[in-house]
Amino acid sequence: MSDRPRVEPLSLEEAQRVADEVGIPDEMARLNVFRVLLRDPVIAGAVHGLLASLLWKGLLDVRLRELLVMRIGWRTGSVYEWTQHWHVARLLDVDEADLLAVREWETSDRFGAIERAVLAATDETLDDGVIGKATWAACAQHLDDGELVELVVAIGNWRLFSSLLQSLDIPLEDGLDAWPPDGVAPDPPVP
Secondary structure (H helix, E strand, O other), rough: OOOOOOOOOOOOHHHHHHHHHHHHHHHHOOOOOHHHHHHHHHHHHHHHHHHHHHHOOOOOOHHHHHHHHHHHHHHHOHHHHHHHHHHHHOOOOOOOHHHHHHHHHHHOOOOHHHHHHHHHHHHHHHHHHHOOHHHHHHHHOOOOHHHHHHHHHHHHHHHHHHHHHHHHHOOOOOOOOOOOOOOOOOOOOOO
């Protein structure tokens, strides 16, 4: 990640003006990712719509959601995703030790069957583009049909965010330290 995005972000004032036109709240328009995405207001509005649905209207337990987001951030080396969702997860009272444990979830004793199934589904989607039959069955033991659909969409959404954050070189907001709380990045670091 560089200090400059590949596409120049709108000024804060311009981002908020454009965001108002497409129904994106000011607090989202302040984020560097939306200041860049708002260069294409239609796409920014669509991306925000899905994101808002998952964050504020979702069926999936918020702890499970944040664990899968943190796993994607870690596996893909997305410093922005890890850093932003570290703060989101902590605001939702997700235990710090659980967030750190997603780095090596397979050997961690912090997770039960549902967390392991969701994290396995996340890894399989990242590796193969699909949740395998055994992992799907494990998820289905704990999640209803609506939650299962949302699980697939959530993994896809935050994989999309990881790709766009890294491809556009979106920098962290001023004052945020990368890879909280310990500054440890994936090994080997992602270029």
